[in-house]
Amino acid sequence: MVEPTVTLNQGTLRGSTATDLRGNPFLKFQGIPYAKPPLGELRFKAPVAPEPWTGVFDATKEGEVCYHRDPLKRGAISGGENCLFLNVFTKKLPADQNKALRPVMFWIHGGALIFGSGNGDMYGPEFLMTEDIVLVTINYRLGILGFVSFEDPSLEIPGNAGFKDQVMALQWVQTNISKFGGDPNNVTIFGESAGGISVHLLVLSPMAKGLFHKAIAQSGCALNPGVEASTGCTVLATTMGLDGADEKTIYNTLMGKQVEEIFEIQEKMLKDVVPCQRRPLGCVVEKNSPNPFLDDEPRTIMKTGRFNKVPFMLGFTTGEGMLFDLFGGGVSDCESVIPWYFGYEHGQPDTKIVGEQIKRFYFGDEDLSPTTKAQKYDMLSDAHFIYGMYVTILTQYSKSDAPTYLYRMSVESELNILKKVLKIEVPGVCHIDDIGYLFKTFITPEIKSGTIEETSVNRFVKLWTNFAKFGNPTPNKKDSLLTTVWKPVTNENLDFLDIGRLLVARRNPYADRMKFWKNLFALSPGGQKKSK
Template sequence: MSTQFETEPSSDVDGAEPVAQTAHGRVRGRWNGQVATWRSIPYAAAPAGPNRFRPPRSPQSWEGIRDCVTFGDIAPQTMGNMVPVDSDLRMGEDCLWLNVWAPRRAIETREPRPVMVWLHGGAYCLGTAAQGIYDGRKLVEAGDVVIVGVNYRLGALGFLDLSSLSDDFTPNLGLLDQIAALEWVRDNIAAFGGDPGNVTVFGESSGAGCVTALLTSPRSAGLFHRAIAESPPATTVFGQERAAGVAQRFLELLELPAARAIELLECPLDRIVSAAGVLLDEVPLKEPGRLAAAPVVDGDLIPSYPIDQFQRGRSHRVPLIIGTNKDEASLFRVFRSPIMPVTPDAVNVMLRDVAANHPELSHERIAEITSAYPDLDKTRGALAMSTDAAFRMPAHWVSDAHATHSPTWMYRFDQATPMLKAARVGAGHATELPYVFGNFGTFNHDPTFWLGGRKVATEVSGRMMRRWLAFATHGVPAAIDGSKHWPPYHPATRTTLLIDAIDRVVDNPDREQHTAWGEQAVGFS
């Protein structure tokens, strides 16, 4: 984390880099055209030593002006090719920071602008807010909003529940970090031109899973006013009994008896990261469809399974955009990632595990689900089943429930460049991200355009950005640009926007899957 300070304050706007006053001290960013950017502003103290597995604490205040122009530590993690991270970034425990992008006009006029808070994905164990794909500048330029990107604890340090070992360990630390960041936004974002009364939380993959969890957490009530969940694994939340078993296995990998679990507080980071890397691969290989690290029902932050909370009408009363990508599982096949089952054998193991976890499910019900996938013995059928089990159906179960009391919009992202189609990736997991942020690579550094398609992709991106921005500003994704009207989602019609080269609105595009899976949510406990 940068710790350079000035003793003399500088001008906030004219003739100087942008400076904002936070509750803990002044922070200086940089101008990039008409957008001010701050990197790695601390929203909490470094969770190290005795606080390694504890809830986030307020950062120490500082004198003078803190330079926030370079990225600080990213959350400790096992690097992989699924989530590209700049090699210049370093891992460390001083990783509870956020980035802010704000329009010059909002800073100069003090006219508060809508705020969008981004939670990155990465299977609860990978990624960082420092990834270039999440740069918020183009969204700010397109929508006159303030963008905040949140860095939070991951893997063993953020989403592995070790509370069964000792009172020194707190569950759901990554979620607690995100809540602390949202509280920071509430208390400080006005200094950056943002409106604390108009906050949209949005995320993708596990970041979207955090969004659906926060939508059902009493602790997050009032901290955001709209939500966007892109490909949320909404049923990937586990019970304490299973969490205790995973915690025990983590200790075994570290060759620590349970009686010495307290030593984790001083264990070298590289040992923790190494053991977590083994665990994070081992669990989905042994139990396809499961993750080692994920949110856990703790009876407090997460009172019960979020999908149950949704279906009981207990989600926060805020407008919601939610959706999935047409070919979610394809990317996991390409990268040979164990995170999702993508072979017929692995999918069959997953189905047996689902049946074992849900004794109330009859053999007839399981048979009905599998009947919707006649080519389940082929890779294509396995990918479709995996997509629906992990993402498509959970998103629909959330939508069906949330739409009974709050405005809800459902989308399916179908857009794919010619290269992605040729590579049999299609609209794979996370492929909507450059469209949402407007951050496509250059020709030499973006292989997705090697067979063309940039013009169409740019047009699709413009429409998506305008819809997301209109939603953040007005609570309705109605882009005033002649785009196709996007009607709200209702359980009776399941009206869905299919985002492609030409957008279409279709009622219940996944009717066969709905019929097969039914309305009772199926997940892992």
């Protein structure tokens, strides 16, 4: 087969071909630069538009990923600084760019903003390409490289560079995706974990306005406790042994280091971060930036309705908290799971009292032990993921004319990748396990005809691509695969779809648990402050 080529303003690309889950062909264009390499004076700064190339660009292989350590691959370190690449997958190139353009699905990978990439080892396109869409997957800068911030305006590093990379990639899509058969007026952003957080932040970002038309946030939102970071670089300075130094000195010191040295500083800095502290790296509000990614607190933006009002899907797995087994268990006491925005200080008497309340609610008279793993997972799920999503849905749905959909994933099969790796035997669906139903991963087993694995993949792909096509995941009531109508949220009795071995319409997920956290926040220093 002749290798496919596409000519953009940047130059001509040569791609390759592959086959989807059902054996049908599609085209791949990989490792496309969507920004200028963020090297030298561009390190830490907002991305700059890419430069053109001469000749034919080889888009048959993936680009370099951002330097990181991957806990899913036994802590292997890979990548570099020149990592701003994306991949495009399409069934066919258009004969006429003004006709029959297809919906675009733009994937943002997870990894706590410190690891991962958009490449095919974790996000193979073979499942989604069974539907008539154009798929884009991206890399963005991670850790210190993507999320350091300085308050000194002369340095021009207010933060959020990794999120601005995502915006730059979306701008690239607007300019170029029609050449691949994609519709720039029908772009759905979707992502999981830190990718889901990124999706929600893009919904809240004035910088991203008009660059997408639908959004799916999987297992992550802007109100999760690991999102917002402290501004400036106080923690970074302490880690580097530069307490009291001005920001220019800290910046110049960083600029003199190799990427490997910066990564060592990052790992040391993040080692002892707990949930009731703001992260030193993450999303920051840019108060004095002329073109901010985020101009106010996420909760305030939602309450005032100043967000991008597009059809929005948000959801979680039944056992999100199982993720923390990947990092050694994630909790030594119940006090340590209190989100920072509740306003408590770790180790103080009032914090210990709240920790005891949490312990009684989830464990009763029992202690954290191997026999109370299920309760521990519920507690971690709620504190780190589900409560933030609950507040997001309640705060946001009534402020938008576009529909809001909520789901819970409960299906368990051989495709639940992380739970399988962690060898967890407690019932529930681990964080990340939804990935295995949308993408082919490096540990995906053979999917056999007629199995729950095949049925579930087909359902997930259909629900997600229906949403991308129509803004409604179940538009056809006669679809034999999707036998249940997924209702949008229209009031505080939260309608949601339980995606298990069957599709079941339900209301008010984990109502008692959400009421507990709602009341806990209302009585907290942070809740009292927000209510004024």
